[in-house]
Amino acid sequence: MKVDAFDFTLPPERIADRPAVPREAAKLLVIREELSDHTVADLPDLLAEGDLLVFNDTKVIPARLRGKRRSAKIEVTLHKNVSADSWHAFAKPAKKLKVSDIIEFGDGFTALVTNKFEGGEVALSFSASGPDLMEKLMAHGEIPLPPYISSLRAVDEQDKSDYQTIFAKDEGAVAAPTAGLHFTEALLEKFRARGIDMVTTTLHVGAGTFLPVKVDDTDDHKMHAERGFLNAETARKINEVRARGGRIVSVGTTSLRLLESAADESGVLHPFEGETDIFITPGYRFKAIDLLITNFHLPKSTLFMLVSAFSGLETMKAAYAHAIAEKYRFYSYGDCSLLYPKP
Template sequence: MKVDLFDFTLPPDRIADRPAVPREAAKLLVVGKSLADHKVADLPGLLREGDLLVFNDTKVIPARLRGTRRTAKIEVTLHKNVAADSWHAFAKPAKKLKVSDIIRFSDDFTALVTEKFDGGEVALSFSASGPELMEKLMAHGEIPLPPYISSLRPVDEQDKRDYQTIFAKDEGAVAAPTAGLHFTKALLEKFRARGIEMVTTTLHVGAGTFLPVKVEDTEDHLMHAERGFLNAETARKINEVRTRGGRIVSVGTTSLRLLESAADEQGILHPFEGETDIFITPGYRFKAIDLLITNFHLPKSTLFMLVSAFSGLETMKAAYAHAIAEKYRFYSYGDCSLLYPTS
């Protein structure tokens, strides 16, 4: 499909630079046979007893580092962990780097450039490894806010809290599973009171999620792989809920991509551990989920293509036009939607 089919115009003032307070006060657009405006706080009443919410419990690490190669300033954003001391990263400006260069982040924390790829991507071998590397990242890194937020204002201490979900526990993401940012402990209690169940899976979101689609046709786009985990007990629970007629509600596109990667052709989930580079566009047959909760995504992005595959391209274009007119807030810190599948 032509990438231009997924384009739309978003006024700059619709981009959220802070989340709603409280989190469940964010707007929620229900997209089904018609459009309905709600708040995230209304979700317990919009779902049914016996439904199951699937969250992503990945935790964002301070994956953006600022250093120097001799006198040149270099910024790197880690996106894929390949060994205890090695990551692939996006570097700016990458043209100033060559293989064997050393980037210095502090007197005792450096990285060696071991390989260069297209698109500003490099392979880095750090002077620290494993838990020590994580300590160095905590000391010298910053939360890697998406460029559409970091270009509006500097990252600050508040972002360390705001850019994590309440489920975050498994360190490894360099971007938040943003649909999960809307949930609070009080809201979870309301789900439980309604007989709505919850489970978590893990997909470590990579910085590739922010990369623009630069090709003209979706068939020519190469997705970055992300590492995920679905254990046997969670897979069993999800299968059990579907068998008894409950609906599987994916909280976010990251949970969706993991579930679809773990499902067989009959829609039965199996334990999963590994990488997925699944790229979902219109025409894809969804096997594992029934409803999707997700934020509002960038024009011509792989995520807008995914929601268009789920609910229909024309439906999503109409939904986004409505959201823009009704002053919904877009992207990571913005409002969200509850999507029904295309009939």
């Protein structure tokens, strides 16, 4: 499909730079044959007993580093962990770097450029590894807010908690699974009281999720791979819920991409550990989920293509037009939607 088919105009004032307080006070648009306006706090009543929520428990690391290569200022955003001391990263300005350059971040913390790729991507080997590297990132890095937020304001201490879900435990993401940001312990208790269960999976979201689609046709776009894990017990539980007629509700497109990667053609989930670069566009046949909870996405983005595949392109364009008119807040810190599949 032509990428321009997924374009729409978003007024800049609709971009959220802080989350709603409390988190479940965010607006929620239910998208099906007819649209209806709610808040996230209404979700327990919008779902049914026996449904199962699937969350992503990845934890965002301080993946943005500012350093120097001799006198040149360099900013890198880690996006893919390769080994205990090695990452792929997006560098700015990448043209100032060459293989064998050393970037200094301070306090004896450095990285060697071991390779360069297209699109400003580099391979880095750090002077620290494993837990020591994580300590250095905590000391020198910052939360990698998406560019549409960091261009509005500076990252601050509040983002360290705002940009993590309450499920965050498995370190490795450089972007938050933002649909999960709306959930609080009080809201989870309401789900439990309604007989709605919850499980977690892990997909380490990469910075590639923010990269613009630079081709004219979706067939020519290549997704960045992200590493995910689905254990046998969670796969079994999800399969059992579906077998008895319960619905699988994916909280976020990251959980959806992992579940679809782990499902066979009949929709049965199997344990999964590895990378997925699944790219979902209209025409894709969904196998593993029944409903999707997700935020509002960028024009011509792979995520808007995904939700258009799930609910239908014209349905999603109408829903986004409604959301803009009703002053919904967009993107990572913005409001939320509950999507039904297209008939």
